[in-house]
Amino acid sequence: MTSRNAIEVRDLVVGNGDVTAVRGVSFTIPQGGRMGLVGESGSGKSMTALALMGLLPMGWSTHGSVLHDGVDLVTQSDKALSSRRGRTISMVFQDPLSSLNPVRRVGDQISWVIRKHMGVDKKTAEQQTIELITQMKLPRPEQLVRAYPHEISGGQRQRIMIAMALACYPQLIIADEPTTALDVTVQKQVLRLLNGAAHDRGSALLMITHDLPIIAAMCDTVAVMYAGRIVEMGPVAEVFRNPRHHYTRGLLDSQPTMDNIALDGTSRLVSIPGMVPPLHDLPTGCAFNPRCAVATDRCRAEMPELSGDTLKSACWHPVPNSSEVAAQ
Amino acid sequence: MTAVTPFPADARPLLEVRQLSQTYNLRRQKLFASRPTLRVLDTIDLSVRPGEAVGLVGESGSGKTTLTRMLTGVEKPMSGNVLYDGLDVWTGGEAHRKLFRRSVQVVLQNPRSSLDPRMRVGTSLLEPLRSLKIEGDHAARVLEVLDQVGLQKSALERFPHEFSGGQLQRIAIARALMPGPKVLIADEPVSALDVSIQAQVLNLLKDLVRDLGLGLVFIAHDLSVVAYTTSKVYVMSSGKIVEVGKPLDLFRNPQAEATQALVGAVLSVEAGLAGNALA
């Protein structure tokens, strides 16, 4: 097995018979790579993550292939997947309070994961737990292990979740909006810790968020999802500086960040008109066409596929990039 | 090109709080011990003028929520005053209180929760007029307000679940506009919305401030959203206003520790691409 990837997703389709939330998604994250998955609610980004972990809600099924650690996760049994979760592939969820067991001490929850997957004795697991908590820069680790989830702050809980996700040196960490539920001032510390810890362990990272600056800070590639498909994918700098898809362009322009607003109140954001289409009522052709300023009959009839070299985008009339504009 | 709203420094404040403090009694730790107290608001001064948008930022637990409750007249302060048009809303008499109720309207964070799912949108819009017993041509007022927020007339017959989050927030704003308020208090109005929709709602709020001369109090945790929408920002921390200023000054030269923490927490795409966002 040479040049193994952390994960290789091919033509992933996730649906429940009624609606299809993910409609043919392919991407590869190399070992230790970092990919960001951007999208709004209903884009299918969270469903993609849950499908990778085998944690889809009842009634949903997965098609396509997800190669990870030499096996296809789609064909694996629940039991096999369960033995992987937390070991070779782990996940950090948005809300740390509901993802921790409220009636068990946080230390016990971490050391349980270590004992389950690493086959070490209780003493060693507890030692490793303290070490992990220390690495997470949490104060007084010996006391903190004895705390219950409700006794610590949201930021601390999320760091406990990250510690748990990292405990077994996973090949891939999936983080689904890990800082959305936290105070803004804590966000940066948590991201920094996740970043450093993933780097130290050589774990690949799949960062799922709607927050573009977070992707810019954490990832080297980015995939933009819209209505269940990846509409643009490539190196972060390229996608964010020269997006070819009008949706990506719109996202960059419509989110107020330090990049696109003047601080004297004079600037005006360009908003994307309309709304995200519901899954059961997707437009034909390119799903973005009703909201796109340059949509033509072709966009309404034919679905564009991803194309391009380093930056791939799925658009019939891509945004001209800066070099093309200069040439004209 | 949109005209810049002149900073109306000469206008009289519409809604104002002066030296506002609020203390909560906590549970007794021991029998016979006196009850410990928690000071959630500490001598707050804040005002908003017609056509002015002011922002209120702070971490959770800074007292933003309590201050919002004071500004909307839900909670009575222990000391200090809440003034509307120069007159105290708690001691100014019933007529003034009614005027305050009608003139200060609120837009809440989650539009899915702020509209009754079993009530048609048209009924929801008329509710403030009926409750506040405001006379006049209600039908004409509804159409006028729908136009102001950019919604179709057909929306009136429909139920909330038939709309997207962004449209619902427009409806919630429309309901707030129905009684013809002078001040709008928006509590995290875009944080529950999809990113591609946020700009629509922020731009709508900016337009309403400009076109109707509304005073806007915009409460949020995200400094960049506040900086985009408002011309003056109050920074709160542990129940106090620690800094007030124009967004530009706060970003360039934050003085208070809390402001520095908030400014420091702002991430940008360019900083991220340059590789120093998390430094």
Place this chain on the structure above:
Amino acid sequence: MTITAPAVSVPKRRRRLDLNASLVVGVVLTIGFLAIAIISFFWLPSNPNIPNIKARMMPPFSPNHWLGTDGLGRDIVAQLMVGARTSILVGAGGASIALVLGTITGLVAAAYGKFADEAISRGADILLSIPGMVTALVLAATMGSGAFTTILALSAFFTPSFTRVIRSAAMGVLQEDFITSAKLYGRGRLFILARHVIPNIAGVMIVQFTLYFAAGILTEAGLSYLGVGVTRPSISWGMMLNEAQQTVGISSPLAIWPGLAIVLVVLGLNLLGDGLRDVLDPKLKRRSA
């Protein structure tokens, strides 16, 4: 004249009631049950109370007696039909009184402050800790048995459960932002309860009603079987079970008919309740979307 057609016709999704299987079966069984009770007022195969010694213990599929007769020659079909009336009277009566009382107490507990909540909730706890059958037996002993006593016992037994369910459902609604909005523009508590809370918990109320309707039928049958429920000339399926016991050695099908009737009706109402819950509960619907 030009005819313009839209380039893409967006398929309009028709709003349909999600007809799930349990709802369909529940509706069919329940309607059948109600229909039988109604028909019994206009037509009966024969008088269910007058003994006919000549026609004792007729087997099923006898002429004029489709399901046969009992030990005193009374027609089984006629008795079952009149029994359905009793079941509806007692089950729906008990559930209705409990619904009204439980809604009032539940709403008061949810909306009128800590003290009212404590008083009502603790009161409900105490009532729930008394076994329902014991309540019914005591009531029957003191007031005499009969449909009215049974209804009273059932409503005493069911009300605290309704109170709890209504209270927690109402509290959920009262936390919503539209309640805050209504308070901000000056709506009073009664208006909020009537116009905002009740419409939003109506689904819960309907579901709860059907489930306790079924429980009431079951309890009534149990009480009448014990001989403390209704008495002739009223007829109850529980009473029929009791009487069938006396002839169980001679003919077993006599116990089957009222038993089957109870099972089908209770099953039908429970399926209806479950089916309605799926259709009416907006939260469940949103989750599946």
